[in-house]
Amino acid sequence: MRTLQNTQLTDPVWAWADDPGHPKAKRTPMLCPRPDMAAGPMPVGIRGAVPSPEGDQPGSLEFRYWNLAAALRRAADYWGPLMPLGLAWRPEVGLALHATMDHGDDLNAYYDRTGLVFFHHAISGMVVYSAESPDVVCHEVGHAVLDSLQPGLWSVASAEGAAFHESFGDMSAILCALQLESVRAEVIAETLGDLSRTSTLSRIAEQLGWAIREINPAAVDPDCLRNAANSFFYVDPVTLPSRGPASRLCSEPHSFSRVFTGAFLRALAGMWRQQGTTDTASLAAVSVDMGRLLVAAVAAAPLVPGYFAQVAAHMLAADSQLYQGRYGRRLRTAFVRYGILAPTAATSLTADTLQRKSAGIVGAVPLEQPGLAMVTIPGEAYGLTHSFAVAAPTAASRFSVAGAALDVGAVTPSGAGLVAESFVEDLFRRGRVAVPENLRADTDLSGDDEALYTHEIMEDGAGPTLTRRLFD
Numbered sequence: 432m433r434t435l436q437n438t439q440l441t442d443p444v445w446a447w448a449d450d451p452g453h454p455k456a457k458r459t460p461m462l463c464p465r466p467d468m469a470a471g472p473m474p475v476g477i478r479g480a481v482p483s484p485e486g487d488q489p490g491s492l493e494f495r496y497w498n499l500a501a502a503l504r505r506a507a508d509y510w511g512p513l514m515p516l517g518l519a520w521r522p523e524v525g526l527a528l529h530a531t532m533d534h535g536d537d538l539n540a541y542y543d544r545t546g547l548v549f550f551h552h553a554i555s556g557m558v559v560y561s562a563e564s565p566d567v568v569c570h571e572v573g574h575a576v577l578d579s580l581q582p583g584l585w586s587v588a589s590a591e592g593a594a595f596h597e598s599f600g601d602m603s604a605i606l607c608a609l610q611l612e613s614v615r616a617e618v619i620a621e622t623l624g625d626l627s628r629t630s631t632l633s634r635i636a637e638q639l640g641w642a643i644r645e646i647n648p649a650a651v652d653p654d655c656l657r658n659a660a661n662s663f664f665y666v667d668p669v670t671l672p673s674r675g676p677a678s679r680l681c682s683e684p685h686s687f688s689r690v691f692t693g694a695f696l697r698a699l700a701g702m703w704r705q706q707g708t709t710d711t712a713s714l715a716a717v718s719v720d721m722g723r724l725l726v727a728a729v730a731a732a733p734l735v736p737g738y739f740a741q742v743a744a745h746m747l748a749a750d751s752q753l754y755q756g757r758y759g760r761r762l763r764t765a766f767v768r769y770g771i772l773a774p775t776a777a778t779s780l781t782a783d784t785l786q787r788k789s790a791g792i793v794g795a796v797p798l799e800q801p802g803l804a805m806v807t808i809p810g811e812a813y814g815l816t817h818s819f820a821v822a823a824p825t826a827a828s829r830f831s832v833a834g835a836a837l838d839v840g841a842v843t844p845s846g847a848g849l850v851a852e853s854f855v856e857d858l859f860r861r862g863r864v865a866v867p868e869n870l871r872a873d874t875d876l877s878g879d880d881e882a883l884y885t886h887e888i889m890e891d892g893a894g895p896t897l898t899r900r901l902f903d
């Protein structure tokens with residue numbers, strides 16, 4: 432249950448702290464200052480008319496508008512000061528990241544390089560609006576932030592790259608929620624000071640998770656959409672099934688993202704415990720330190736098949752540059768616990784190695800074209816009349832590290848070509864690719880027209896190419 436914050440605010444609005452919760456949670460919204468969406472850093476906005484700020488009834492148009500505004504502003508206020516100098520939203524997005532509050536009937540939300548889009552769905556006697564959950568909003572803002580920091584992840588055909596985008600969204604939800612004093616106090620009390628336990632903080636999007644469970648009980652975690660307090664262990668996603676129930680890890684990006692988010696929560700918990708004092712102020716400070724590590728790591732980490740391990744190594748490198756290795760032990764142990772780094776990989780990253788290889792990592796501005804090689808996929812395998820090209824994760828590694836093998840030592844990452852082929856096969860198995868009419872053979876496998884496609888086959892001068900439409 433939330434408590435009302437500072438009722439003496441001028442021009443206050445009502446908003447949820449991190450999520451409305453499932454229907455039986457009976458949460459109370461909080462009062463917060465009326466957000467100035469157009470302010471810097473990283474301006475945000477909501478498409479359509481501005482309603483009265485008086486709404487205190489969850490579900491009403493007024494409440495939903497100002498609740499969304501507060502969540503957007505909170506996310507932009509968190510990430511904005513952490514961005515490398517001069518970096519804001521993607522050029523296609525424009526000066527401000529705009530949200531469409533309700534685009535129609537669905538249980539989803541997405542970022543598509545023009546803005547954020549949210550939906551509603553009537554289920555079991557109530558209407559669930561995805562924009563009413565700050566967890567969902569801050570997840571989507573996370574996609575937009577990461578797209579600026581590492582634009583190559585938009586087009587690379589890699590399950591691990593796509594899963595990292597989803598993990599970054601969930602990490603954004605957790606880190607942005609921690610910017611509220613009331614959330615910090617609540618999570619410290621709820622977890623008895625052990626942030627790696629399941630809590631309101633670790634449970635991402637409880638209300639949306641409930642609504643999806645009403646339709647398919649196995650599709651999401653039993654207590655939310657995805658719980659960061661989990662016990663998954665890294666496996667090369669090329670070897671995993673394309674889809675499966677939430678209780679199992681599969682190569683679907685939201686499912687596989689849980690490995691990295693789990694390690695992140697464990698690392699965050701450890702980083703906070705090692706502060707001299709474990710109070711709300713030190714938790715706020717650690718949440719900013721973690722954001723700096725993530726920003727530096729993702730802007731510099733090359734797009735390689737073993738991407739989770741590469742980002743993990745870059746976080747250790749950023750820690751060596753920014754904090755003189757203060758958080759190294761917490762990061763290493765969390766990444767080893769989740770199999771993202773094999774023990775041999777984690778211990779190969781000595782202080783000396785990190786020092787030597789970390790020059791220029793902090794403050795790096797990512798390359799617009801990260802040098803990804805295109806590979807050709809035969810079209811007939813997927814019911815297309817022509818072959819098409821996709822970008823494979825062919826960048827050169829900075830750190831020679833990999834995730835854990837299931838027996839001993841490190842796994843040998845799959846080749847970039849196989850990673851790309853496997854990613855494409857997954858997309859067609861899940862019906863996520865829109866294929867234009869003129870490229871469909873009579874064996875067409877493209878999904879039904881009701882589906883939300885994440886990708887499409889586009890024809891440009893160089894021939895058909897698999898292109899991303901959105902991250903949902």
Ligand SMILES: [Zn+2]
Nearest residue numbers: 597600902903
């Ligand atoms: Zn997402």
